[in-house]
Amino acid sequence: MVEKKKSGYWLTHFGLILGVLFIFFPVWLTFVASTVTQDAIIQPPLPIIPGGEFFENYANALFRGAPEGYGARVPVMQMMINSAIMAIGITVGKIVISLLSAFAFVYFRFPFRNLCFWLIFITLMLPVEVRIVPTYEVVANLNLLNSYTGLIFPLIASATATFLFRQFFMTIPDEMVEAARMDGCSPMRFFFDILVPISKTNIAALFVILFIFGWNQYLWPLLMTTDPDMQTIVMAIDSMIPTGDDFAHWPTIMATAMLAMVPPVIIVVSMQKFFVKGLLESDK
Amino acid sequence: MEKRVFFKGWMLPAMLVAPQLIISFIFFFYPSGQAIWNSLFLPDPFGLKTEFVGLDNFRFLLSDPYYLASFKTTIFFSTAVSVSSMAIGLYLAALADRLIKGAGVYQTLLIWPYAIAPAIAGVLWLFMFNGNIGLASYYLKALGYEWNHTLKGDQAMFLVILASSWGRISYNFLFFLAGLQAIPKSIIEAAAIDGASFWKRFGTIVIPLLSPITFFLLVVNIVYAFFDTFGVIHTITSGGPEQSTTILVYKVFSDGFVSQDLGSSAAQSVILLVLVGILTVIQFKYIERKVHY
Numbered sequence: 001m002v003e004k005k006k007s008g009y010w011l012t013h014f015g016l017i018l019g020v021l022f023i024f025f026p027v028w029l030t031f032v033a034s035t036v037t038q039d040a041i042i043q044p045p046l047p048i049i050p051g052g053e054f055f056e057n058y059a060n061a062l063f064r065g066a067p068e069g070y071g072a073r074v075p076v077m078q079m080m081i082n083s084a085i086m087a088i089g090i091t092v093g094k095i096v097i098s099l100l101s102a103f104a105f106v107y108f109r110f111p112f113r114n115l116c117f118w119l120i121f122i123t124l125m126l127p128v129e130v131r132i133v134p135t136y137e138v139v140a141n142l143n144l145l146n147s148y149t150g151l152i153f154p155l156i157a158s159a160t161a162t163f164l165f166r167q168f169f170m171t172i173p174d175e176m177v178e179a180a181r182m183d184g185c186s187p188m189r190f191f192f193d194i195l196v197p198i199s200k201t202n203i204a205a206l207f208v209i210l211f212i213f214g215w216n217q218y219l220w221p222l223l224m225t226t227d228p229d230m231q232t233i234v235m236a237i238d239s240m241i242p243t244g245d246d247f248a249h250w251p252t253i254m255a256t257a258m259l260a261m262v263p264p265v266i267i268v269v270s271m272q273k274f275f276v277k278g279l280l281e282s283d284k
Numbered sequence: 285m286e287k288r289v290f291f292k293g294w295m296l297p298a299m300l301v302a303p304q305l306i307i308s309f310i311f312f313f314y315p316s317g318q319a320i321w322n323s324l325f326l327p328d329p330f331g332l333k334t335e336f337v338g339l340d341n342f343r344f345l346l347s348d349p350y351y352l353a354s355f356k357t358t359i360f361f362s363t364a365v366s367v368s369s370m371a372i373g374l375y376l377a378a379l380a381d382r383l384i385k386g387a388g389v390y391q392t393l394l395i396w397p398y399a400i401a402p403a404i405a406g407v408l409w410l411f412m413f414n415g416n417i418g419l420a421s422y423y424l425k426a427l428g429y430e431w432n433h434t435l436k437g438d439q440a441m442f443l444v445i446l447a448s449s450w451g452r453i454s455y456n457f458l459f460f461l462a463g464l465q466a467i468p469k470s471i472i473e474a475a476a477i478d479g480a481s482f483w484k485r486f487g488t489i490v491i492p493l494l495s496p497i498t499f500f501l502l503v504v505n506i507v508y509a510f511f512d513t514f515g516v517i518h519t520i521t522s523g524g525p526e527q528s529t530t531i532l533v534y535k536v537f538s539d540g541f542v543s544q545d546l547g548s549s550a551a552q553s554v555i556l557l558v559l560v561g562i563l564t565v566i567q568f569k570y571i572e573r574k575v576h577y
Contacts, residue, residue: 027397
């Protein structure tokens with residue numbers, strides 16, 4: 001047994017609590033700012049205890065936008081719906097096409113299999129930011145600007161999920177497919193009745209990672225949505241921040257920032273086990 | 285490794301890989317090819333026709349002081365973000381690993397910022413350091429330190445590094461904690477019995493055993509700092525003041541979309557493509573090694 005000293009034990013906790021405070025502090029301040037009046041914010045210092053305007057500010061942010069006289073009044077409810085559609089579209093799209101192609105790579109021998117594999121392999125890790133200008137042109141030429149399809153599809157083109165499923169399928173014993181074939185099971189039946197059910201934890205793990213990836217997209221929606229009804233909450237917050245000395249209704253902005261954080265944080269915390277698995281195994 | 289048992293036929297598998305291949309071609313290979321192709325041309329100022337210029341766009345970029353400055357900025361920025369977030373992540377993971385009970389609670393309390401978008405992290409820190417109303421700038425002023433990141437380049441750089449690292453600690457913490465917990469306790473105990481102190485054990489056993497994971501994290505964090513921090517930079521500084529926080533990916537965006545300098549933007553994309561390609565190869569060399577041993 002490694003020696004344990006009482007003082008060391010408390011120092012360990014002290015160090016960790018310091019870290020936790022550093023992580024929480026900016027978010028706490030944001031929360032406080034979203035519960036006070038505009039006056040409390042523009043006369044620094046900001047209090048560090050929440051005020052009583054919680055419902056007022058969040059109702060404003062969600063349904064009405066900032067009060068009269070503070071620039072554009074944009075309610076964020078529609079933006080949250082857009083973000084959710086984009087995040088879920090990316091998540092489901094990636095998982096479906098990856099399951100299918102990983103199934104083909106592992107359980108079939110077909111012409112150009114290696115070529116196809118390498119073509120998909122190359123898409124790994126090259127983020128959309130690198131090819132942003134031509135991708136924008138492609139989407140514009142397809143008339144997909146300001147559409148959910150245009151928001152979702154360019155971000156599906158990556159191979160991380162395919163590799164994760166391929167690796168997992170490799171570990172499934174050959175006896176499984178032998179038994180299925182002996183019983184006269186067709187390939188698609190094997191896929192739906194055996195492969196997908198035993199991939200459940202992997203699918204859940206990828207769901208968490210990809211949902212966060214999708215929800216937090218910033219540059220792509222910023223470029224391709226000009227229609228206010230198509231904006232996502234993460235990209236829209238940038239346009240609310242005042243440049244220079246413009247007037248801004250800070251409680252509404254901070255409530256919007258909280259609303260942008262809450263859905264992905266809830267998913268990470270409530271599905272923590274899958275999140276940790278997904279993060280450690282997908283390596284990205 | 286290959287399966288020995290498989291299904292027959294080629295129509296079905298062709299249909300199964302088709303969706304991913306088609307999406308990759310439309311949204312990946314075609315645009316990437318387009319970027320490479322465009323990087324060899326120079327549009328005239330009115331955008332009416334383009335002229336083939338070969339590698340001139342690259343030659344121009346590599347002698348352009350603004351581009352070289354952006355290169356330096358990127359290297360400094362990504363090194364600072366990677367090193368600081370990895371150091372804090374390792375520190376917290378090492379502490380949590382010492383606990384017999386409660387490591388799980390700290391894990392929950394520390395990992396959730398992974399879910400916060402870089403752009404939102406930028407907004408949080410911008411709010412704290414806002415010149416008029418920010419809490420941090422208020423107390424800095426009270427201490428006699430003038431904070432104005434909209435005018436002072438070094439302060440702007442500090443702020444974007446802080447905001448980018450803050451959101452990245454959770455990722456590094458999680459990987460380091462998993463790495464530490466994978467080290468067999470018997471090795472540590474044997475060293476302790478031989479009289480090695482905590483720091484001695486940490487330096488001679490733990491650090492070497494963590495080196496593969498550290499190397500992996502370094503590559504992943506550099507890729508993160510290169511690309512994913514776009515949101516932080518865009519919300520906090522928009523690359524300013526005077527380009528002091530313009531990293532390479534931000535320059536691709538501002539030259540391509542704001543200034544409409546398409547030839548140069550395409551050439552910059554190609555350079556980034558090559559950089560990421562190199563990083564990917566390095567990472568796969570590492571993963572291969574991990575599989576073998």
